[in-house]
Amino acid sequence: MTTTDIETTTHDLSVTHRAASETHLDAVGISAWFSGTRVLEDVSLSVPPATVTALIGPSGCGKSTFLRILNRMHESIPGAQMAGEVRLNGDDIYAPGVRVTTVRKRIGMVFQKPNPFPAMSIGDNVTAGLALTRTKVSRSQRAELIETSLTRAGLWREVKDRLDQPGSALSGGQQQRLCIARALAVQPDVLLMDEPCSALDPTSTRRIEETIHELRSEVTIVIVTHNMQQAVRVSQQAAFFLAEEGQPGGIVEQGSTDDVFHRPQDPRTAKYVHGDFG
Amino acid sequence: MVSSPVQPRKIRSLTSDDWVSLVGAVIASFALVDLIYLHILNTSGALGFVVCWFASFMLLFAAVLSFVNPRHVIVDRLVTAALYVAALIVLGALASTVIYTFAQGWRALVHLNFYTHDMSGVSPTAPLNQGGILHAIVGTVIEVGIAIAIAVPVGVATAVYMSEVGGRFARWVRTVVEAMTALPEILAGLFVYVILIVYVGLPKTGFAVSVAMAVTMVPIIARAGEVALRVVPSGLREASSALGATHWSTVRKVVLPSAKAGLATATILAVARGIGETAVALITSGASSFMTINPIKNPMNSLPLFIFTADQTHEPLAIVRAFGAASVLLAMVLVLFILTRWLSRDKGARR
Numbered sequence: 001m002t003t004t005d006i007e008t009t010t011h012d013l014s015v016t017h018r019a020a021s022e023t024h025l026d027a028v029g030i031s032a033w034f035s036g037t038r039v040l041e042d043v044s045l046s047v048p049p050a051t052v053t054a055l056i057g058p059s060g061c062g063k064s065t066f067l068r069i070l071n072r073m074h075e076s077i078p079g080a081q082m083a084g085e086v087r088l089n090g091d092d093i094y095a096p097g098v099r100v101t102t103v104r105k106r107i108g109m110v111f112q113k114p115n116p117f118p119a120m121s122i123g124d125n126v127t128a129g130l131a132l133t134r135t136k137v138s139r140s141q142r143a144e145l146i147e148t149s150l151t152r153a154g155l156w157r158e159v160k161d162r163l164d165q166p167g168s169a170l171s172g173g174q175q176q177r178l179c180i181a182r183a184l185a186v187q188p189d190v191l192l193m194d195e196p197c198s199a200l201d202p203t204s205t206r207r208i209e210e211t212i213h214e215l216r217s218e219v220t221i222v223i224v225t226h227n228m229q230q231a232v233r234v235s236q237q238a239a240f241f242l243a244e245e246g247q248p249g250g251i252v253e254q255g256s257t258d259d260v261f262h263r264p265q266d267p268r269t270a271k272y273v274h275g276d277f278g
Numbered sequence: 279m280v281s282s283p284v285q286p287r288k289i290r291s292l293t294s295d296d297w298v299s300l301v302g303a304v305i306a307s308f309a310l311v312d313l314i315y316l317h318i319l320n321t322s323g324a325l326g327f328v329v330c331w332f333a334s335f336m337l338l339f340a341a342v343l344s345f346v347n348p349r350h351v352i353v354d355r356l357v358t359a360a361l362y363v364a365a366l367i368v369l370g371a372l373a374s375t376v377i378y379t380f381a382q383g384w385r386a387l388v389h390l391n392f393y394t395h396d397m398s399g400v401s402p403t404a405p406l407n408q409g410g411i412l413h414a415i416v417g418t419v420i421e422v423g424i425a426i427a428i429a430v431p432v433g434v435a436t437a438v439y440m441s442e443v444g445g446r447f448a449r450w451v452r453t454v455v456e457a458m459t460a461l462p463e464i465l466a467g468l469f470v471y472v473i474l475i476v477y478v479g480l481p482k483t484g485f486a487v488s489v490a491m492a493v494t495m496v497p498i499i500a501r502a503g504e505v506a507l508r509v510v511p512s513g514l515r516e517a518s519s520a521l522g523a524t525h526w527s528t529v530r531k532v533v534l535p536s537a538k539a540g541l542a543t544a545t546i547l548a549v550a551r552g553i554g555e556t557a558v559a560l561i562t563s564g565a566s567s568f569m570t571i572n573p574i575k576n577p578m579n580s581l582p583l584f585i586f587t588a589d590q591t592h593e594p595l596a597i598v599r600a601f602g603a604a605s606v607l608l609a610m611v612l613v614l615f616i617l618t619r620w621l622s623r624d625k626g627a628r629r
Contacts, residue, residue, distance in 0.1 A: 073520060105522030115513040119535035132523035132531055179517070186521055 057241030062249030071107035108188035114175035116167030123163035129186035153181035173204020307335035386602030424488035433499025458497035467561035484578030486562035495548035506540020542622035
């Protein structure tokens with residue numbers, strides 16, 4: 001492995017060229033509508049640097065919508081509207097003049113269903129973000145980026161000998177880690193994950209949780225999950241979303257994962273984390 | 279140690295009993311229809327014979343099966359048999375067309391000069407070792423080439439507009455495209471004749487044929503191309519824009535490459551229509567017996583036009599040449615089909 005980062009003394013897996021994340025992400029007073037129906041009401045959440053924040057709650061409570069508002073994917077759905085501010089290090093990403101492509105480069109996203117590009121090889125999938133944003137890199141930089149990103153996503157050892165094979169030939173768990181590597185290759189400050197393990201088996205899930213664990217120091221992560229144990233395992237901060245019948249969703253309780261799961265203040269949170277509904 | 283080899287169970291394969299009842303039913307129904315249709319009723323006609331044969335086969339086959347099989351097996355076998363017969367009819371129609379064409383044109387196809395000479399100064403009644411269809415082959419290649427160069431970019435752009443941009447105006451475009459797919463080719467020919475030859479004042483040339491061909495090809499590419507683009511999973515578009523890609527980058531680098539095979543099929547469909555267009559060539563160029571390389575000067579012959587004009591002479595040898603030209607046309611379509619499939623193949627297996 002070649003690296004220009006001479007100060008790196010840690011083991012191979014965390015070799016990067018980045019300092020620990022210093023990115024603050026603050027959502028202030030977020031509301032959302034689909035075709036005029038309000039689905040989120042006045043949600044505020046602060047994501048501190050170098051942490052994993054878990055968004056939990058039953059289906060249809062607006063967690064995914066909230067997540068998609070954080071990198072402006074929400075507005076790509078016809079009829080979708082939002083209100084409020086999302087501040088990346090203090091700057092509103094919805095301010096006029098801010099390019100949506102710049103926002104999405106800095107705040108990456110991993111989806112529920114693994115979606116590697118079928119017409120690209122494994123290596124090309126990793127660097128797809130560069131090709132798609134017309135970022136020119138030299139051949140050696142590209143090779144290095146592929147290796148670093150795949151290493152950070154925990155996939156390098158499995159695919160290093162077949163980088164020119166199609167990404168669709170991988171297993172579901174490997175495909176999802178390939179998607180994580182693809183998102184990491186554009187060097188985002190924040191990584192949003194929308195139920196990244198819900199389509200995967202327990203072994204792949206554990207690999208991805210390990211990956212999240214290793215990434216935490218470099219990238220701020222927000223993850224939506226339906227798996228309570230997973231939220232406990234990977235996150236430091238948690239927010240419990242709930243939508244009462246016919247009402248828009250909102251955050252019932254947020255705080256450290258330990259508090260939300262073991263000392264919940266709200267009875268509804270207590271019921272949910274103990275598996276009584278949802 | 280003695281190991282007992284475990285044989286896989288045969289669950290869905292046919293037993294010898296099944297084969298005997300199938301073959302028996304085929305032979306018995308043939309004999310039965312032969313007897314009744316030809317000897318007792320004393321009628322004739324191949325079509326009626328085949329229809330009666332099929333009907334009595336189904337009845338006999340059902341009767342034989344009903345001795346040992348439950349109802350659902352009988353239904354299953356009968357439907358399977360009917361579907362096989364349907365597939366055989368389609369294959370038979372295709373094969374007989376191709377074989378008949380090659381058989382009729384064979385006497386012309388064996389002469390090398392058929393491929394290397396044109397018909398300038400050769401009378402339609404001349405023996406087959408004189409003259410050839412090189413001018414028509416070259417004309418078809420040039421005309422279809424130009425038509426592809428016009429129709430593929432326009433057609434794919436229309437498909438991208440309808441699928442990736444959308445909106446109210448896209449619905450209008452789709453309606454127009456769908457109406458244009460049903461456009462008779464002679465109208466496309468007249469349209470180009472009026473615009474390019476009457477108004478603009480261009481001579482009747484191969485280029486005019488290409489434009490008219492493109493008019494009929496664009497809607498086919500646009501419509502089949504739109505379907506190909508729509509089946510690209512929306513997750514790929516989302517993944518691409520989540521990486522910071524613009525709409526255009528997403529279309530160009532993710533959507534179009536993912537739909538490559540479908541777009542190739544759309545192009546084949548369009549070329550298959552364009553390459554056989556006769557009325558268009560007749561109106562906008564007219565046949566020539568000599569070689570024309572320049573598509574914007576002089577009439578240019580093409581294979582379908584050659585077939586049409588040769589057939590019009592009613593000379594036996596000209597008709598043999600027409601069948602020879604038709605065989606070449608079929609071969610060209612086949613080569614094009616294989617080439618497009620090969621170019622658009624997916625590298626590596628798809629799950």
